Amino acid sequence: MRRLIDGCAAFAIAVAIWQGIVWFTGVPAFILPGPARVAQSLADNAGLILDHAGITILEVMVGLVIGALLGGATALHLVISPRARRVFLPVMVFSQAVPVFALAPILTLWLGYGIWSKIVMTILIIYFPVASTFFDGLNRTDRGLLDLGRTMNATPLQLLLQIRLPAALPSFASGLRLAAVYAPIGAVIGEWVGSSNGLGYLMLLANGRAKTDLMFASLFVLAFFTVLLYGAISIVAARVTAWATGESVPRE
Amino acid sequence: MNDAEQHNETGQGEWCATITLSGRFAHEHVTLFDDLTFTIAQGQWTCLLGPSGVGKTTLLRLIADLPTGGQFSGTITTSNACSLEGRIAYMAQSDLLAPWLSVRDNVLIGARLRDQTLDTQRANHLIEQVGLTEHVTKRPSELSGGMRQRVALARTLMEDRPIALLDEPFSALDARTRAEMQELTFELLRGHTVLLVTHDPGEAVRLGHTITVMTEAGLQEFIPPSAPPVRAHDNADAMQAQVELMNVLRSPEASCVA
Numbered sequence: 001m002r003r004l005i006d007g008c009a010a011f012a013i014a015v016a017i018w019q020g021i022v023w024f025t026g027v028p029a030f031i032l033p034g035p036a037r038v039a040q041s042l043a044d045n046a047g048l049i050l051d052h053a054g055i056t057i058l059e060v061m062v063g064l065v066i067g068a069l070l071g072g073a074t075a076l077h078l079v080i081s082p083r084a085r086r087v088f089l090p091v092m093v094f095s096q097a098v099p100v101f102a103l104a105p106i107l108t109l110w111l112g113y114g115i116w117s118k119i120v121m122t123i124l125i126i127y128f129p130v131a132s133t134f135f136d137g138l139n140r141t142d143r144g145l146l147d148l149g150r151t152m153n154a155t156p157l158q159l160l161l162q163i164r165l166p167a168a169l170p171s172f173a174s175g176l177r178l179a180a181v182y183a184p185i186g187a188v189i190g191e192w193v194g195s196s197n198g199l200g201y202l203m204l205l206a207n208g209r210a211k212t213d214l215m216f217a218s219l220f221v222l223a224f225f226t227v228l229l230y231g232a233i234s235i236v237a238a239r240v241t242a243w244a245t246g247e248s249v250p251r252e
Numbered sequence: 253m254n255d256a257e258q259h260n261e262t263g264q265g266e267w268c269a270t271i272t273l274s275g276r277f278a279h280e281h282v283t284l285f286d287d288l289t290f291t292i293a294q295g296q297w298t299c300l301l302g303p304s305g306v307g308k309t310t311l312l313r314l315i316a317d318l319p320t321g322g323q324f325s326g327t328i329t330t331s332n333a334c335s336l337e338g339r340i341a342y343m344a345q346s347d348l349l350a351p352w353l354s355v356r357d358n359v360l361i362g363a364r365l366r367d368q369t370l371d372t373q374r375a376n377h378l379i380e381q382v383g384l385t386e387h388v389t390k391r392p393s394e395l396s397g398g399m400r401q402r403v404a405l406a407r408t409l410m411e412d413r414p415i416a417l418l419d420e421p422f423s424a425l426d427a428r429t430r431a432e433m434q435e436l437t438f439e440l441l442r443g444h445t446v447l448l449v450t451h452d453p454g455e456a457v458r459l460g461h462t463i464t465v466m467t468e469a470g471l472q473e474f475i476p477p478s479a480p481p482v483r484a485h486d487n488a489d490a491m492q493a494q495v496e497l498m499n500v501l502r503s504p505e506a507s508c509v510a
Binding site: 154158169243 | 316317318319337338340341342344346348350351352361362364365366367391393411417
């Protein structure tokens with residue numbers, strides 16, 4: 001509750017500063033519309049914005065699920081197989097030197113204007129953060145626990161399932177939180193490059209027609225959705241990995 | 253009656269044996285010890301006492317077949333010539349509890365790691381023996397340091413192994429909890445072959461049937477007081493022995509590098 005109040009206060013301050021800038025500079029509305037104008041546009045175009053938001057949300061969610069599964073599976077594979085580590089890890093790191101945004105036109109060329117070029121863009125953006133944080137987590141298992149497993153004659157599979165995997169869940173969760181913030185960026189970039197649907201398309205369209213208020217309204221909806229997604233993932237992650245947050249203070 | 257005695261009486265194979273390690277150990281061309289022979293007597297508490305960095309833990313890890321990061325050339329043998337594999341339980345300074353598991357699940361972790369059926373009844377019994385029945389569903393973060401180490405003790409007993417290797421398991425506890433833990437551990441591990449690595453002369457004097465001092469100069473036997481362990485803190489012999497042990501640790505021969 002306290003956090004919600006603080007969040008609303010921060011939002012109110014940001015809106016006040018925004019309104020202040022509009023008043024003091026007297027900037028024309030097609031350059032920077034005031035909050036009231038954007039709210040009005042949001043209300044007037046609610047149906048239109050929601051339609052496009054639906055497409056973007058679909059792309060983000062599908063991309064997030066597939067990207068998280070692929071990233072998680074990659075990390076597990078790298079941990080299990082030393083060979084995969086030798087061959088694949090350098091490739092993975094090198095691939096990050098390629099600016100993913102630059103691939104967007106190619107993806108549109110290959111996969112067309114539909115949602116799949118955006119979903120693949122989303123997957124590409126979140127894949128590496130998920131895979132690398134989870135991989136780090138799996139590698140950072142407490143050495144003492146591994147020693148204990150060894151003296152207990154643990155099977156390698158059980159050691160992975162019972163100790164390394166649960167111990168790495170907090171890292172996986174932080175990878176997913178990052179992914180929640182990055183995924184909408186991937187979808188919107190895909191939409192910018194070529195599409196006839198989605199919030200990215202709508203923003204580009206509104207911008208081109210000097211409907212700056214509509215652009216801001218779309219942007220606001222996108223940001224709102226991203227915050228919701230981040231919040232939802234954080235809450236689920238906190239539930240699952242409550243043991244790692246030190247919620248219950250050790251009693252002496 | 254505890255498990256060790258049961259095993260001895262029912263005669264289920266060779267329950268315990270005297271363990272002898274001899275050889276040299278080097279870490280990246282730096283010799284940690286050379287031409288050393290160390291014995292852990294069957295069914296007794298052997299306390300290995302020495303300053304930090306002298307190689308006590310390395311000795312323990314060699315016997316436990318844990319990674320040491322160096323090269324050991326020598327032998328580890330048992331008096332009845334049976335393999336040590338699957339006969340060793342390990343307790344460390346840190347409790348090594350999985351923070352995501354409850355007390356009971358931590359006690360049962362060995363069976364889970366070996367893909368065996370879980371003996372929940374026995375786990376509950378051992379948890380009762382260490383006095384944690386009312387905390388059985390709690391997570392480690394909800395317990396005090398002493399309680400956590402008692403869970404680790406129950407987990408060690410659950411493994412039902414003849415040899416227990418204890419690497420300073422009491423050193424992070426406060427004085428009173430430490431004394432209680434020493435007594436409880438000694439009682440519950442009666443009949444086991446125990447190696448206790450420690451840097452506390454008081455602890456060695458309290459618990460050791462045999463006390464071996466490890467310094468840069470090598471190993472040195474120290475004759476413990478005649479009273480059987482666990483020895484009382486205020487026992488005059490024990491207090492005297494503790495002072496002498498401290499002198500051995502600080503003597504010039506001990507500190508000069510061999």
